Amino acid sequence: MAQIDLTPARKERLADTVYGAILSGITSGKFAPGDKLPSEAEFSLAFDVSRPVVREALLRLSTDGLIQSRRGIGTFVSTRPSTRLTELADAASLSGFLRAFEPRIVLETEAARLAAMRRSRADLGTIRQTIDDLSKAIEANELGQEQDIAFHNAIAHAAGNEYFPALLEDLRMPVTETMNIGLELARERSTARRRRIIEEHTRIFNAIAAEDADAAGSYMKYHLLQARSALLDASHLEPTNELGEDSE
Structure with missing residues (x-):
């Protein structure tokens, strides 16, 4: 052993x-x-x-x-x-960062549901712009932290209740740290993995735009669970060919 x-x-x-x-x-x-x-x-x-x-x-x-x-x-x-x-982070601090996903999942899943029911045309434009900005950052091999945070903030505001962005702000430190780590790890992984981040954001946006509250909440929860798993498993969702090698 x-x-x-x-x-x-x-x-x-x-x-x-x-x-x-x-x-x-x-x-x-x-x-x-x-x-x-x-x-x-x-x-x-x-x-x-x-x-x-x-x-x-x-x-x-x-x-x-x-x-x-x-x-x-x-x-x-x-x-x-x-x-x-x-x-990328102090090992002892990682436990606290990961625990922050639990309240974050509850908070942001409901925020996405409410955003689908209450969003304005301006809200949709703001959310769409954050996805475009994040896509450009990732294509430029930049971290994209500010754009990722902006996406989640935009949905919290679109929920139409000032307590959602306020509560998300209370979690800002661990949220920022986990985003930094996740985006940094994604940057060194396959192109397909980086594209999945944009795809997950886009699915959430499309559900909010379609006023599909259940889908918006489900996609947000899935997105956050995937982000958490990607921190903890080096091979998470990495595409492989028959030889077990990265397909990208």
Whole structure:
């Protein structure tokens, strides 16, 4: 079994620290998909933290799809994120960034639904422009963070309730960080993966324009779930040919 060097965790954000250290072990390849992780007791001893802290970190890793517990056998690595993930953000902070997706999905899914029922012609023009701007940024191999944020803000405003953009603003820091990471990772992946970002935005826009509230909400939820998965799986949605190589 692969070994990982562990150092005692700080007495603050302990579960995030443990999460980050294990995640670093996975991204670095010290723990490969299929490898069995040390037990709770072993991690507890190595980090000098309580087993409940370790259990919380492992639960978060499991929720994020990075590990899987098998009753009576142990805990195993499920997938490996890009090796750049922990270069683009502090590993311990990633746990908090990823948790922000949960309220964001609830908030933005409903905002998209309401936008489909309440949007004005001006709202549609603004949303459409953000997609065009993001497409140009991606084609120019730019990050496109400002354009991506503008798209989600435009939909929040189109919902016709000032609390949606205000609540989204409360999540600005983790949202911005996850967008930065996701767009940076997408930039180094296949052209098809980068185009999917535009396609997902366009589906949301088309549903809002057609006043199809259910479709708008569903497409927004799908888009955010895909964004979350892309952070955690280096091969997420990458097209491959019969030889298993990237088709682009």
